Amino acid sequence: MKDSLGDKIFYTINNIMLTIIGLLCLLPILNIIAVSFSSEHAVNSGSVGLLPVGFSLNSYEKLIKGTNVIRTFQNSVLITVVGILLSVTATIIAAYPLSKRGFFGRKFFAKAVVFTMLFSGGIIPTYLVIRQFGFINHYTALWIPSLVNSYNLLVMKTFFENIPLEMEESAKIDGCGEFRLLLQIVLPLSVPVIATMILFYGVGYWNVFMPVLMYMNNPIKYNLTVLIQQMILNQELLRNINANITDIDVPIAADGIKAAGIVIILLPMMVVYPFVQKHFVKGVMLGAVKG
16 A cells, blocks of 8 residues: 555654654764763864864773772662662562452552552652661662652553463463463563563663762762762862872863763663663553553
């Protein structure tokens, strides 16, 4: 079936708009990368566009020598990896029984999950609860309150509901219990939605910011996001970088160091995303729409 003239016009306009939006998202990233790899003179003169000018790694060298970026990067990796393991496991454990039509109180718990998407306890009550449990200055304060995301739970629940009931019934006839059914039948079929959850939770934990500022009193516990924010807003930190680096013959390029920090924080997600992209699209579509 050939597309009509109206369809062709729509597709053309749609492609043009998507291209423009894509460029608006991509060009600033290319500029940041170019600034991070440019020389101090080029950065200070503002002559860097989409390509590096006077290729140099000095910004990264000064960032590593002048700040605790290595420690904060390790903290971010720890927060993200442990957070993903805990959150994905908890989401599976919560979504699986909610997907069973015979589960007692299924509708009540589903409505309770939706309720938490609309209403929350607020920042101050949450902080008081975290402090009461003794989680201040511990990463548990980041993992426990964010253990299960309501939207992710509903997506995974819907995905489990789409698994053919006949497959589960045949497994039970062969003597398969619920726990074994989940591990050997349901989870292998749920790779797309699990990959989607890993991406969702991974991005959330990697970019976590306000909870770190609220609950971490020791700067050693800070993650990479907080360090980059301090670099962007705190000129004193940049002066300390300048003081810690003695082998420089040109003024420090503050924008270059900021750009290097932004590239470091973007790089892990940019590397991981291509590997989970195909699962991401399939998982969202199958988990968000019940067929």
